[in-house]
Amino acid sequence: MKSGKLERLKCSVKNYDWGRPGRDSQVARLFALNSGSGFEPEKPYAEFWMGTHDSGPSFLVSAVENGALNCSETVTLKSWLSKNPNVLGEKVLERWGCDLPFLFKVLSVAKALSIQAHPDKELARTLHKLQPDVYKDGNHKPEMALAITEFEALCGFISLEELKAVLRAVPEIVELVGAEDTDLILKINDQDGEETVRPVFQAIFTQLMSASKDRVTEAIDRLKNRLLAESQVRQLTEKEKLVLLLEKQYRADIGVISAFFLNHVKLNPGEALYLGANEPHAYISGECVECMATSDNVVRAGLTPKYRDVQTLCSMLTYKRGSPEILQGVHLNPYVTRYLPPFDEFEVDCCILPKGKTLVFPAVPGPSIFLVTAGKGTMNAESPKDLVVTEGDVVFAAANTEISVTSASELHLHRTGVNSRFFEA
Numbered sequence: 248m249k250s251g252k253l254e255r256l257k258c259s260v261k262n263y264d265w266g267r268p269g270r271d272s273q274v275a276r277l278f279a280l281n282s283g284s285g286f287e288p289e290k291p292y293a294e295f296w297m298g299t300h301d302s303g304p305s306f307l308v309s310a311v312e313n314g315a316l317n318c319s320e321t322v323t324l325k326s327w328l329s330k331n332p333n334v335l336g337e338k339v340l341e342r343w344g345c346d347l348p349f350l351f352k353v354l355s356v357a358k359a360l361s362i363q364a365h366p367d368k369e370l371a372r373t374l375h376k377l378q379p380d381v382y383k384d385g386n387h388k389p390e391m392a393l394a395i396t397e398f399e400a401l402c403g404f405i406s407l408e409e410l411k412a413v414l415r416a417v418p419e420i421v422e423l424v425g426a427e428d429t430d431l432i433l434k435i436n437d438q439d440g441e442e443t444v445r446p447v448f449q450a451i452f453t454q455l456m457s458a459s460k461d462r463v464t465e466a467i468d469r470l471k472n473r474l475l476a477e478s479q480v481r482q483l484t485e486k487e488k489l490v491l492l493l494e495k496q497y498r499a500d501i502g503v504i505s506a507f508f509l510n511h512v513k514l515n516p517g518e519a520l521y522l523g524a525n526e527p528h529a530y531i532s533g534e535c536v537e538c539m540a541t542s543d544n545v546v547r548a549g550l551t552p553k554y555r556d557v558q559t560l561c562s563m564l565t566y567k568r569g570s571p572e573i574l575q576g577v578h579l580n581p582y583v584t585r586y587l588p589p590f591d592e593f594e595v596d597c598c599i600l601p602k603g604k605t606l607v608f609p610a611v612p613g614p615s616i617f618l619v620t621a622g623k624g625t626m627n628a629e630s631p632k633d634l635v636v637t638e639g640d641v642v643f644a645a646a647n648t649e650i651s652v653t654s655a656s657e658l659h660l661h662r663t664g665v666n667s668r669f670f671e672a
């Protein structure tokens with residue numbers, strides 16, 4: 248098959264049980280429009296995947312139109328790239344081989360995802376070797392979530408001072424971790440240096456996460472009853488309200504209590520959060536565009552019915568403390584905002600083009616994926632034939648392709664590509 252500069256993609260959906268019900272899910276809408284199929288209003292729709300990961304591949308529409316689907320010869324983006332490596336660009340091929348370095352997603356979150364972290368490259372290779380059925384690839388997975396609605400997450404550990412306040416205010420945690428670990432935390436200060444603080448932080452968190460199921464169930468019951476009683480006489484803190492919400496979603500799960508150890512972050516639409524390797528996090532609610540390195544490696548330890556790997560999680564974490572950085576994006580022009588996380592694999596552009604405008608995306612040395620999240624327009628890449636695009640359309644653009652976009656109505660586009668800092672270096 249001949250390689251085009253722009254290729255339409257049909258993409259995969261994930262119906263994890265934390266997803267929003269079809270009638271209320273951006274993922275369901277985009278998937279239905281993208282695939283031309285419907286959606287089930289009550290079924291959860293969690294993630295829409297655009298990329299080459301084997302767990303949720305994308306397919307070329309030109310191959311589908313040629314009838315390839317009918318003879319069960321689907322052409323995945325991955326297999327097409329392997330036959331047309333030139334579309335990735337030289338520098339990308341050299342660094343990452345014949346595959347997309349990034350995976351692009353939309354998430355619709357109704358209830359909290361598991362408390363998790365993603366391994367760095369070295370650990371990912373080891374885990375994949377030891378447990379290939381759980382850790383499906385050997386890659387790291389830095390990620391970034393760009394809010395499209397208000398979006399809440401738990402992300403990274405709170406500061407030492409905040410943890411001391413938690414230990415004074417939440418007796419149920421002290422009961423679980425014991426007086427000894429509690430005293431150690433209360434006695435140290437950041438001035439004592441990382442080599443003192445980090446092991447103490449790791450010890451108390453590991454102690455908490457390793458508590459037996461019975462003790463956790465009891466502690467959460469007591470915590471819940473105490474907070475409900477106190478809510479009659481005082482305003483609960485945001486974190487306490489969150490803990491009660493998590494308790495409703497995941498009864499008797501240690502993740503409910505460990506939320507006290509993590510920063511509670513609220514993003515407005517247009518704000519982004521990024522997560523490096525070995526940082527604990529859990530998305531709580533809202534919808535976002537997400538980008539990551541091509542990997543599905545997740546080490547889970549709470550808020551999940553899935554397999555937990557508490558020892559791996561507790562030993563891999565960096566135990567960095569304090570509020571995470573929130574990206575506001577940089578304006579490239581009046582219509583495009585760019586989000587640049589500190590990872591080579593990806594960046595995300597958010598473009599809102601008013602009706603009747605034309606905008607040029609300059610050629611970049613790597614591949615891009617465009618997703619239309621609202622409106623209608625055309626995309627053109629140095630060819631006489633325009634590609635008409637509407638909500639739900641996903642388009643792969645080859646490296647070194649200048650693309651002009653014209654809007655027929657207000658057009659909302661997200662583009663992801665390799666981080667432009669990688670090409671500047």
Ligand SMILES: [Zn+2]
Nearest residue numbers: 363365390528
């Ligand atoms: Zn994650």
